[in-house]
Amino acid sequence: MSKTVAVIGGGVAGLAASAALNQLGYHVLLYEKESSTGGNVRNWDRLFPSGRHAAEVITELESSVTTDTEILSGTTVTSVSFSNGNFHLQTSTDRVGVADAVLLATGFELFDARKKEEYGYGIFENVITSADFEKMFSLHGKPLMADGSEPRKVAFIHCVGSRDEKVNKPYCSRVCCVTAVKQAIEVREALPGCEVYNFYMDLRMFGSGYEQLYKEAQVKGVSFIRGRLSEANENRLRQVIIKAEDTLASKPVQLTVDLVVLMAGMSPPANTLPILRSLGLSDNADGFADIANAHTGSTLTGVKGVFVTGTCTGPGNVGESVNSAKAAALQIHQYLRGD
Template sequence: MTSGKVLIIGGGPAGLEAARSAAELGGEVILIEKRERLGGTPDRESYAKLTHHWRDASEAMADMAAFVTSNKNVEVKYSAEVKSISGEAGSFTVEIEAGGAAESINAGAVIIATGFQHFDPGRATQYYNYYSFPDVITLTDLEKMLKEHNVVRPSNGETPKKIAFIQCVGSRDRQIGNEYCSKVCCGIASKQAIELREQIPDSKVMIFYIDMRMYGYWENEIYWPAQEKYKVNYVKGLVSEVLKKGDKLLIRGEDTTMSRPMEVTMDMVVLSVGMEPSAGTRAVAQLMGIQQNKYGFIEAGGAGGLDPVATSREGIFVAGAASGPSDLDDSIAQAGLAAARAVASIRKVMA
């Protein structure tokens, strides 16, 4: 039985944008979200300034959520998960469980926007001691502190004066199994470094990197000002281990442009953890029988390679970090495309 409805799985930035776009294109949308509220990871992790013009990301998510919840073409189901799917493009039957009750949904197209999860630095090949040293934290830990304007060393509650970011934690690492670049960590580390310099003006902030990978917004609005205006210091050469020295952390590595070893004490070390496919992404992919890449992200690109929202199963589209690391801009752009493609595919079948 053909259906005009678009089922969107996931209420993060990509899911919300897909819902909005599809609704604005005249589609009927059912958005299912695992949590009891919308906003996805930016909301769950309380992302602070992460959008253009340094707007608070969880705030921006709230705006997007409000649009969706207030649109009569969109039905949102909270605490909802997909259980199975059958049928084909134009007439999928999706069994879900929402709020503890089983439900069956007919949908003409599906958009998967199940997002990512942060890399767990306990798995790093390097000895960063995330779980041993309280002052070794991740980007997400720091993001919360920055949002609250309360950046302190977890070990003693003091304001850190020397802070190092270590890039590519869990990314670009064959031993971990993540050869890919997580795309956003350079930019986010730089952004947080700026905020650190704003909130703690007498702090020294260093970023240790293999190569800085930033472009567009990240290059122009983050990287250059970080260096030129906020005097964030970049050092080429990754840290290999974090040790304890008194109540400080000792980072060891090589400063590659100086060709000299470095052993520098820090008050706090921030691990720039990358992205991995979320558990939801892996589960949905398997359940729907769509192809994943070797890292577990949903394989996108389509046969021609230039169809970034297409999955291996016709009528099922993907947007955002479910198909690989993306920043908010990318996720939202993909979501718009996925919505257009989903609505169009239904119209083709209905016609």
């Protein structure tokens, strides 16, 4: 009889791992807290650097999973224990799952931009997040202000909930810089007359094709201002007044724009820590699942039979999550064969 692996989380990493485990001959119990799989990527319109539609990636991953994967949607895993040679998964639906190995693929949550109160998210109607921006592009193919009109000035604010000790997020979220540049280009393409500004600290365009995107944005007239936003306010026209220090020009900047897009960082999801604790595992300094080592053991934990993959171990992009998921599947294969 084939062995069973419990995969917790049905985002990009969970789906890719389930498909790989099926391919290796394992039965998979895939736990997804939402009503459908796809995770955070499902809320995205297009992905950097190619502009490929996120929905296409999700569909591809979903169809790579075989009937050997039992998808338990709407089910949150609350704790995992080990007894009689098996892992037992407690869930929100009272059904207890039994598995020979467990893979955590619980992903990330977007940083709640309301926690940066001074930026006005949830207070000013024309301050939105990068996720809101994607939703708007899926629906309308262009950015719009709250009253439905087209903005003439848009500002992207990098590092919202990243590299910020004040909100206990000292780490870099990796994908926001390139997402902001992608979104800035999308604004210029959809509304060629619209002025676009990016407020950044360091432009972390580190991946293949990212630097080209950065150049493309510059060619397309996007302005880049090195400086961290101090605060945002609203005027009587419902425009947003942003204040920052231009750290390259060493002078304060004040700018009135129609729309502000906050690049929300990646935070560990609330339901990961209880699972880690139930297994006697801990989170790392940033609150993500701890890994055995960054070089050869990025999918291993301190407990035999328990593995981790994707963004529950720290910020990452889709391609990294897919590779990490396949690496985890192979590591589980090795463990279950007793190699």
